[in-house]
Amino acid sequence: MTLRLNVDADAWRSHHRSLLEQVPGLVPVAKGNGYGFGLENCAREAVALGVDAIAVGTAHEVLPVRLAGWSRDVVVLNPWRPADPLATSLLEDEHVISTVSRTRDLDQLRQSHQRARIILELDTTMHRHGLRAADLDHVVTAGLALEGWAVHLPANGSLEEATALARAALAHQHAPVWVSHLSVADYAAFSTEMPVETRMRVGTRLWLGAPEVLATTATVLDVHPVKRGDRLGYHQARAPRDGFIVVTSGGTAHGIALAAPVPQRSLRQRINTIADGVMRAAGNALSPFTVGGRKRPFAEPPHMHSSMLFVAGRRPRVEVGDEVPVTCRMTTTRFDEVVLGQR
Incomplete structure (x- = not known):
């Protein structure tokens, strides 16, 4: 995985x-x-x-x-x-x-x-x-x-x-x-x-x-249903609503969620930073993993080799073994596999 x-x-x-x-x-x-x-x-x-x-x-x-x-x-x-x-x-x-x-x-x-x-x-x-x-x-x-x-x-x-x-x-x-x-x-x-x-x-x-010739993916390792208020993860935070915990490969050892400081030169950059800060303060840190067509929040900070995502709703939208897109900062990510093949 x-x-x-x-x-x-x-x-x-x-x-x-x-x-x-x-x-x-x-x-x-x-x-x-x-x-x-x-x-x-x-x-x-x-x-x-x-x-x-x-x-x-x-x-x-x-x-x-x-x-x-x-x-x-x-x-x-x-x-x-x-x-x-x-x-x-x-x-x-x-x-x-x-x-x-x-x-x-x-x-x-x-x-x-x-x-x-x-x-x-x-x-x-x-x-x-x-x-x-x-x-x-x-x-x-x-x-x-x-x-x-x-x-x-x-x-x-x-x-x-x-x-x-x-x-x-x-x-x-x-x-x-x-x-x-x-x-x-x-x-x-x-x-x-x-x-x-x-x-x-x-x-x-x-x-x-040539970024169009590159694709980065993570493997879905586990999917668990949770109810609002259920405790989860190392830090025992509570699930914000009914939904699913989706566990994917990719964690801090890979460089997931690491980001270099970026100077806030433009109004757009400042607005994005404020929006990100508001989401984090509300406990909704957006992950780089895309599940069901959009990026999902971390359920808690990434672990060393995996990440726990929260997917709200009645369906998890993925199964164990699925590959999901993940946005990576290439200069800080260490992949388990680099596959030189054909797309």
């Missing part, structure tokens, strides 16, 4: 090939939970695409992609820090490219790990990691293998920002420029303007850019 991700593999791979044709120098990103597909599946698909480099989030993700068959270059996106022993050991690996974002770390590497392959990350308007413009005069890469400059842009990447930062870096030292989050058209324009090789790291757009 599983939480399952079904993938129309032919259509999914067609999307990959189409994007690869539009983005020369594409570098697939495989990090975290592999965007829901798993690091291993992402690595195998990257092998099939024939690209020469893959990017992972952390040093700990290098081994999983290699065990899946990846044997070419691996870029570690999290910047190297002296206190990370695994990342430090990978500096000796000829197929690992480490990211450096501080001059003090760069200077230390020049002393301790000459010939290490590195990418220098520039500070963008994200302000997460990176060398500032004032740092460039202090950048010395002698003895190290500089593989390029990294420009990690915000989600809606700016061609103007990428171009300005790249030009400032290239005025100091020529090397390939690795960007992210540019549109296909902006990347083409950027590549044309640059006097060096360009690469673009792509994760979400590559793996999740």
Whole structure:
């Protein structure tokens, strides 16, 4: 009884090939939970695409992609820090490219790990990691293998920002420029303007850019009739009315009902947040599971591997063994099965 991700593999791979044709120098990103597909599946698909480099989030993700068959270059996106022993050991690996974002770390590497392959990350308007413009005069890469400059842009990447930062870096030292989050058209324009090789790291757009070829389902594990006022679940809450408890696969261990904080920028977002808060306060937290054509409330918070839903009415609308749709945040969900087949 599983939480399952079904993938129309032919259509999914067609999307990959189409994007690869539009983005020369594409570098697939495989990090975290592999965007829901798993690091291993992402690595195998990257092998099939024939690209020469893959990017992972952390040093700990290098081994999983290699065990899946990846044997070419691996870029570690999290910047190297002296206190990370695994990342430090990978500096000796000829197929690992480490990211450096501080001059003090760069200077230390020049002393301790000459010939290490590195990418220098520039500070963008994200302000997460990176060398500032004032740092460039202090950048010395002698003895190290500089593989390029990294420009990690915000989600809606700016061609103007990428171009300005790249030009400032290239005025100091020529090397390939690795960007992210540019549109296909902006990347083409950027590549044309640059006097060096360009690469673009792509994760979400590559793996999740064709949502119509994905289907996520959970299995119905049990169905129980309840009367209004019956106690149920770990917390012994009372059933709000007559109906059914529908138990499905999928719980906190899978990432069900986990959500990243979202800034409330628009009026619509604020209204949705207020409505959700009112429902929760009334004990009706809406679940991501669809039963009988609509999403049903949790009977209580999800358990580790299952969820209890409340379905009001005289009929449960599902039976044990049925598969029901479930809306998942792909970057936080770990599926029991990822099925690469045909829809």
